[in-house]
Amino acid sequence: MQYLEFLKIRLQGVVPESTRLPSGFHLIGHVAILNLNNSCVSFAEQIGQVTLEYDKRIKSVAFKTGPTEGCFRKPDYTLIAGDSNTLTTHVEAGVSFRVDPLRFTFSGGNRAERIRMGKIVESEERILDMFACVGQFSLHAAAKPGTEVIAIEINPDAYSLLVENISLNKLNDRMSAILGDCRNVHPKGSMNRVIMGYLHDTQNYLIHALDALVSEGGIVHMHIALPEDKLLETTETVGEICSSHGFTSQVSIRRVKIYAPNIYHNVFDILVE
Ligand SMILES: C[S@@+](CC[C@H](N)C(=O)[O-])C[C@H]1O[C@@H](n2cnc3c(N)ncnc32)[C@H](O)[C@@H]1O
Known part of the structure; x- marks a missing residue:
């Protein structure tokens, strides 16, 4: 089943119908990175939990909270569900x-x-x-x-x-x-x-x-x-x-x-x- 359809079914009655749920994620090793629309941000944790159930490879879920900044170009992501150890192996x-895609x-x-x-x-x-x-x-x-x-x-x-x-x-x-x-x-x-x-x-x-x-x-x-x-x-x-x-x-x-x-x-x- 497509990710968006999965989210819609699992979050029915949990998030308002007007919520623009994400249609995909970027998987780096065991870490799924989401781009959440403003309408989703207050439901980030629920979306994160359902995302963990979508694909067995996903152990941590984060979403982008701000721009990548500074000389080291550190991304600004927030963990919303799963394992806080986001150091992973990506092939x-x-x-x-x-x-570690959060760093x-x-x-x-x-x-x-x-x-x-x-x-x-x-x-x-x-x-x-x-x-x-x-x-x-x-x-x-x-x-x-x-x-x-x-x-x-x-x-x-x-x-x-x-x-x-x-x-x-x-x-x-x-x-x-x-x-x-x-x-x-x-x-x-x-x-x-x-x-x-x-x-x-x-x-x-x-x-x-x-x-x-x-x-x-x-x-x-x-x-x-x-x-x-x-x-x-x-x-x-x-x-x-x-x-x-x-x-x-x-x-x-x-x-x-x-x-x-x-x-x-x-x-x-x-x-x-
Ligand atoms: C945006 S990241 C890009 C990494 C990789 N090149 C890529 O495109 O996926 C830029 C990297 O360059 C490093 N960096 C920035 N200024 C540098 C400099 N003057 N000399 C060497 N590395 C530098 C940062 O620490 C960061 O790891």
């Missing part, structure tokens, strides 16, 4: 992640992009992930045999899980992690591909990605949250930054997800030569 396209961003809308990273990287590539968190992009990239991956993370707690995840996926022979600010600790002149999985003013970090590339250039995946009408201006800025570094650039832009009303999460795939 995606054969890659395992130890992650670290693990976006459902980025799933296809994470998996794409594992598909487009080529053997023998040296890849840098500048904003690694628990390894959302870099573990997929490192899963491709023959790659060599360096992942940088500034938050010590996310870094600990990143290190654990490298071992969990038996990637120690070709993936390593660095704790620190990617602007200061990135390798120089040695990478073929750089992943910049950070959405806010990411162009300000682009010079460091260019510094990391080999002198022939390479590919940079620059994620950024922007309104549609800023795409052209940002493409021009990217071109100027690359050219001030002595590189030419070709940009192709893909929309990953809707980030906020009229703001889109885009990835700029930048071919740098």
Whole structure:
């Protein structure tokens, strides 16, 4: 039975008919994350309890209570039902992640992009992930045999899980992690591909990605949250930054997800030569 239908049947007489119940959830390991409409918030606990009964894999239920904030990009979710231990193991396209989705961003809308990273990287590539968190992009990239991956993370707690995840996926022979600010600790002149999985003013970090590339250039995946009408201006800025570094650039832009009303999460795939 569909989740929404299940909720409607189980909550009949408990919530008013006008309540706009959620039509789905994002499952990360044993944790279900809900997006609740305002009309649902006062029934959050009841919805959480019924959600636990919907799918045996679900042991904890949380919902989004505020925006993701700060340099560490900590999400704002509130547990509404089930196990308060939300540290879990999530498996995606054969890659395992130890992650606590209530403490670290693990976006459902980025799933296809994470998996794409594992598909487009080529053997023998040296890849840098500048904003690694628990390894959302870099573990997929490192899963491709023959790659060599360096992942940088500034938050010590996310870094600990990143290190654990490298071992969990038996990637120690070709993936390593660095704790620190990617602007200061990135390798120089040695990478073929750089992943910049950070959405806010990411162009300000682009010079460091260019510094990391080999002198022939390479590919940079620059994620950024922007309104549609800023795409052209940002493409021009990217071109100027690359050219001030002595590189030419070709940009192709893909929309990953809707980030906020009229703001889109885009990835700029930048071919740098
Ligand atoms: C929004 S999360 C995204 C994680 C992952 N790249 C993804 O897209 O799913 C951004 C991560 O970058 C880290 N971060 C922020 N500024 C950083 C910096 N200057 N150097 C290294 N890591 C940084 C944060 O701690 C956080 O874990």
